[in-house]
Amino acid sequence: MNKIKLFMKKYGYYCMVGLLVVALGVTIGIVAGTEDNKLVSNSADNPVISVTNPEVLSFTLPMENPSVVKDYSGTELMWNSTLAWWEAHEGMDLTSDNNMVFAIADGEVLSITEDSLEGTKVVIKHSNGLESVYGSLNSDLKIKQGDKVKKGDQIGTASDTAGNEQKTGAHLHFELIEDGNKIDPNNYLELEPK
Template sequence: MEITKRNKFVEFIKNYWMYVAVAVVVLVIAITVGVLAGGQTVPTTAPKLEFSLPMNEANIIKDYSSTELQENTSLNQWEAHLSVDFASENSDVFAVLDGTVTKVSYDVLNGHLVEITHSDGFVSQYCSLADEPLVSEGDKVSAGEKIGTAGNSSNAEIDLGNHLHFTLYLNQEAVDPNNYLDLQNK
């Protein structure tokens, strides 16, 4: 009985070893692909960036809206507002993350502007600042560091008075700061 069973097994292997070999190869490939795919999920489990707020105890005077148009009385037009406007008694403006100042400029529409490039594809932009921002291109700044003062230098939003027009970009696209900054608990 035993011998017969063993013989049957040997017969089976002789006849089907090719299939067994293919099955083993497929299994190895599946495990390899699984491990590689698992490796790609690492970024989602990486520690989340901790954003600080660009102004203290500020009111949001105009929120982010990508689909709903909002009236801009300064330019007399309806437009999407891919930024958040803040106003506060204390007009200090702070960097929201560690980074490097990549632009300090002035133009009539944006007013005085500071742009900071951070890690993970984030760029923050601060417009309508008062004259003479405190930073220069190439400066390294830390989250919470004062970079300037909110002003009324942006002609595109001059009706809003002294305020900060804050924009957050992720991979060159303006994103809703509400999804990254704790604006409700400001």
């Protein structure tokens, strides 16, 4: 006991200072912690802060009230009656009463090509790595390369210009490309077979 008393007499002052420093540190820690919590709850209450991708595309269908005459097959083989062979159908064949074809979202006309297999084909580039492809169109188009288009703008009319799908008659061969890969258009659109 005497040793402790002697120790406290000698070093008691330092012990008190030490305790004060620890107490101060804890207090600062608590205050800082409280402020952190406040910041977190503030940002959660304000959704504007948490929006990291402001580029939100909205979509419309490429035809008015379309019927799906041939579905997207991915890598699965489907019978092509025109060419009389099995092949992957990486798009959707659509028909509608008025045959009018529309841009599915805002974008820019990337290319217009004409060949005997795919007919007149328009590619529109959108944001977020998306491109929409409109094949088997009548060559009389409503747009030209480089045009900026808005969702729902008419591109042209569906026709039977695609030689590889001629037996389908007038239709739109529609494809959706995401980051260079042809994807199921139903990932973004609601096209139900009728």
